[in-house]
Amino acid sequence: MALRTYFFSGIAALGLGFFMISCNNGKAIKEEPAETTQKGNISITVDESFKPVIEQELKVFDSSFPDATIRVQYKPENQCIEDLFKDSARLILTTRDLSTQEKETMKSNGIKIKSLPVAMDAIAVIVHPNSPDSLMTLGQLRTVLQGTFSRPYTIVFDNQQSGTVRYMMDSLIPGQKLSSKSYAVKDNASVIKYVTENENSLGIVGVSHVYDPEDSDINGVGKFRKGIRVVSLMDDSTGKFYEPYQAYIALKKYPLRRSLYFVSRESWQGLGTGFINFLCSEPGQLIFSKARLVPLRVQLRIREAEIKP
Known part of the structure; x- marks a missing residue:
């Protein structure tokens, strides 16, 4: 039978600039910040059903940025949401975005939530x-x-x-x-x-x-x-x-x-932002594709392929 499979088109990742690093047009910073998009320490929580693919994402991210330490816990979806609200995790990866009411609750506490689907x-x-x-x-x-x-x-x-x-x-x-x-x-x-x-x-x-x-x-x-x-x-x-x-x-x-969302409460250009940018980049999206998920931040082309019994 004929079945469609798909391949990367080679076009740069969409959404990579969602949290792009801002340029500093002022004077040189005297003290190097303790955390940037490429170094520091953060905790994140991930829906446990995505552990295999996120382990691969972290492996490549860690090798690219040796000064970055991301501590990850894999939990059921409800507990991921709880960790975000309790500030136990600055960033979560889960299969739903926050509801309007949940975002309003965060906003009333001075926290602006950023979210985006990264894979299907x-x-x-x-x-x-x-x-x-x-x-x-x-x-x-x-x-x-x-x-x-x-x-x-x-x-x-x-x-x-x-x-x-x-x-x-x-x-x-x-x-x-x-x-x-x-x-x-x-x-x-x-x-x-x-x-x-x-x-x-x-x-x-x-x-x-x-x-x-x-x-x-x-x-x-x-x-x-x-x-x-x-x-x-x-x-x-x-x-x-x-x-x-x-x-x-x-x-x-x-x-x-269903979609896989990142939901972030990070209000500055920190390591959480750096990991998000990586997930949305072409290397990060390719890892999703290899895990048989559908990457959502790149353009894809689909072609026919034959399945041999």
Whole structure:
């Protein structure tokens, strides 16, 4: 079958100047500042479902700026937001922007929030290889979450406070409760392990976790992990089923999409700003692309590619 995959166009990153360093047109500064966009110490909190890709981002950033120390904690989405409000983290990376009310609360305390989506992610639905449900409509997935589907599934998530749980409930069953056969395990890796070992299970994970970590073809469409089946979901606008391949996410054909936002309370040109600029730069965006997320701060071109069985 033909499947679209995509490549960088080579055009400079968009949004790189979102927090560009201002020039000093006055006299030379006598004392070197303790923190700049390239040096200093800060703490950030990141949605734990993005740990693999952010670890790669930090690895490259640290090697580029050896005088910079970024202490990172990986937590459920709700705790990331709490850390920002408590000033435990100057910068967070999560799957939602602050609400208008949350921004107003910050503003009333003299804190101006800056935020921007830097990449697009997707939620993957996985089942055991022996499951007959390789295709699902959103209506069928909704009944799975409600516990009324024709086959009884045990539903597994990463964490009760995760952005994954919030997204699925807000998108498919707003105002309702999950099936009584829904369970939170430790993390995305635990979800995958559970599904591989239990035939009547259905897992919900971030899309980057379903790809084979041993697949070395970073420019290809990617191979899914062995031991699981990734469910194809129907796009209601076309009536066609799509797996969560990168191109289908970029073209908005795969339905369960979400953005990764940075949310910053930093009011000066500090190290948080420097890391944001890196995430929005072409090297930072390329790392997102290699992790099978869709980079949002660069221009992309999409071309046809053949998938060989």
